[in-house]
Every structure is written in C-alpha cells, then in structure tokens.
Amino acid sequence: MDAALIIEKLEVVLAAGPVFLFSLVFHEYAHALAAHRLGDSTAAWSGRLTMNPSVHIDPIGSIAMPMVGMLMGGFIFGWAKPVPFNPRNLRNAPRDTMLIALAGPVSNLILLIVCVAATRALVLSGMATGGGLAEILVQMLVWGIYINALLAVFNMIPLPPLDGSKVLAYFLDSGTASRLLSFNPMMSFVLIILLVSWGLLDGPLSLLTGIGLELGGLR
Secondary structure: OOHHHHHHHHHHHHHHHHHHHHHHHHHHHHHHHHHHHOOOOHHHHOOOOOOOHHHOEOHHHHHHHHHHHHHHOOOOOOOEOOOOOOHHHOOOHHHHHHHHHHHHHHHHHHHHHHHHHHHHHHHHHOOOOOOHHHHHHHHHHHHHHHHHHHHHHHHOOOOOOOHHHHHHHHOOOHHHHHHHHOOOHHHHHHHHHHHHHOOOOHHHHHHHHHHHHHHOOOO
C-alpha cells in the first residue's frame, strides 16, 4: 500500500476514532440516564450511569469493527454493551421503555447539533481554514456530524436489538409488539446488514449530514 494512502487512513482513524467512541459512550449513557430518571436504577447499580468508556465499550463492536470501516473507507459499523434496565421498576413500563430506547438516538442528534454549532462558530471566525489545531478540530467536528447522524439513523432501524424496534413496539398492539421484539436475533442481524448493503440508509443519512454541513457553513 502506498505510504501516502497509509498516512491518509491513519489520519481518518485518529480524527474519527475518538469521535465515534465518545458518541457511542454518550449514546449508552443517555439510555442509563433516562432509565434512572424514569425510576429504574439498574444501570446505576451496574456502574453504567457514567461517561467512563471502559464500562460501555465492547472490544469488537466499539473498536475493531468501527476501525475496519474507517480503514476500508466504507460504512462505519459498531456497537457498545447494551445498558440493562428492569421494566418492573418503571412508572409506566410501555411508555418509559420507549423513552429509554429513544434517548440513545436523541443523544446523537444533540451531539450533532453541538458539532454543527461549533463548526459554524469556527467558520464565521475564519479559523476553519487557518491550519493548525483549528483545522484539525473542524475535521473532527465534521466527523462528529456524520457519525452522530449515522448513529441516530442506524439505531432507529425498527429491528431488534436496535432502539427503533422498542420505539415502534410502543405504537403497536401488544401481540404485534411481542412478535417484533422476539424476532430471531440472527435473522434480524442479517436483515440489518442487507439494509446497509443495499444502501437503504443512504438517503436519510445523506439528508441529515447534508443539513448539518449546510448549517455548519461548510456548503
């Protein structure tokens, strides 16, 4: 492999890697915080109500798989350890389960907005093209826009174990919801991979990323 290409790939990993990891951890922390606020302290007792990456990351899903995607220049795919919660402790189990699930993608939308605002500020100040640390920061913020759009869209796929399945289940009758949430995990995984491979996420992902870059002053 050409040395310049190797350097380029390493630069991508160094810029996108920390952003992806932080966004993933924030996503799981949001689940834990939502559960805690809604009456269940299982995540807190399990040590998951924290931004400490070590309690959330999965070596394969949080590090190896995303790194492969970054190095290959393809879809950045990954996951963290699921946050535990006990529906019996919730004040309104059906509604609160949905809200706990929704907290993850919403947290990524919040991070996306923060990245957009920070990018806009750097662009307006003229620092975005000034080189040095400011330009590196802009690159990381752009990755922040893309990665958080990706995590928000991906996790809203209505197939278990993704958050979208629990959100959709809330609006279905109990029988249909039960069948959805008990869907074969292996088949669900295959369908998720096919959805990604067929590019069915490209539209909403491009739309959300494009809006972020436009508002950030980069288009």
